[in-house]
Amino acid sequence: MSWQAYLPLIARGAWTSVQLSLWALFIAFLLGLATAGAKLSGRPAAIFVxxxxxxxxxxxxxxxxxxxxxxxxxxxxxxxxxxxxxxxxQINPFAAGVMTLGFIYGAYFAETFRGAFTSVDCGQREAATSFGMTPSQSFRLVTFPLMMRFALPGISNNWQVLVKSTALVSIIGLSDVVKAAVDAGKGTYHVLLFMLLAAGLYLFWASLSGILLRQLSRRYSLGIRVAGL
Structure with missing residues (x-):
């Protein structure tokens, strides 16, 4: 079989890897926020866990x-x-990959969010309270947008590492781009060719998401002066 015949398999594997990374990011983001909140809660049990x-x-x-x-x-x-x-x-390999990656990187996101939260001037939260906002409103409308400005560089770094770590899920049987490339290489005896193709797809996805994150960082920085924070 020619190597071109395996390109649809590579495309399906690449799409699986993209979905895996996005869902894992979602889990890690929520878990990171919850863990950072626990560390800053002042409750000994929550801090210990x-x-x-x-x-x-x-x-x-x-x-x-x-x-x-x-x-x-x-x-x-x-x-x-x-x-x-x-x-x-039987555990679904895709669900297992999402949960394990989300669980692992939730810890790294937690440190990013904790540092970002402490970087926000407490006067901003006090001003929100003085305007009669509830704690949830204060976090959603004031603290979260401000902390994201500080968190985005760390989020970007963690995201790049998370994208590369999706390659690990091939060991639990998920047909991601790495497994597809390995299968195609074995079937055509062009292992190097398909490994280079997989590497190029990872580089493209990481570069594209990096551009989007930089745009997001600029958006959160609009109208905010560093000296004022």
Whole structure:
């Protein structure tokens, strides 16, 4: 079979990787906000859990964490289904990839958001309170837009690493662009060609998203003077 015949497979794998990275970003963003809020809550129990989570993630390699989470959850489901006497539940590789990547990078986003939140002048929050805003309104309308200006550089860096880490999901059986490239290389004996193609697709996706993030950063910076913050 010619190498051109494998291009649709590569395209499907690339689209899977794009979807995986975006969904994982969504999970990591929410988990990062929640963890940063826990660290700044002043509640000892919440602070302890948040610190334990971020320390664990930063101290264990991503590949090891992915294998632990995937096979650990699958083993737990097997035990639960045996206990309940129901049919075995197999974890969907795409859902597993989204959850594991989101869980891993939620810890890195948490540190980004925590630093950004502390960079916002407390007078801004006090002014929102004096105008009668509730805590949720103050965060949504005042604190969040201001903190995003400080968080976007860190978000951009974490996003670039997250995109590259999607390559790891091929080890749990997901047909992403890396697995598609490996299969195409084995089928045509042009492994180098398809690996270069996969690398080019990752570079294109990371570069495009980097441009979009820079545009977003400029938008959040409009009308904000550094000296005033």
């Amino acid at each position: 948040a610190r334990l989570y971020t320390t664990l993630i930063r101290g264990v390699p991503d590949l090891v964490l992915m294998l632990l989470l995937f096979y650990g959850i699958q083993r737990g489901l097997n035990w639960l289904t045996d206990l309940c006497g129901v049919e075995l539940i």
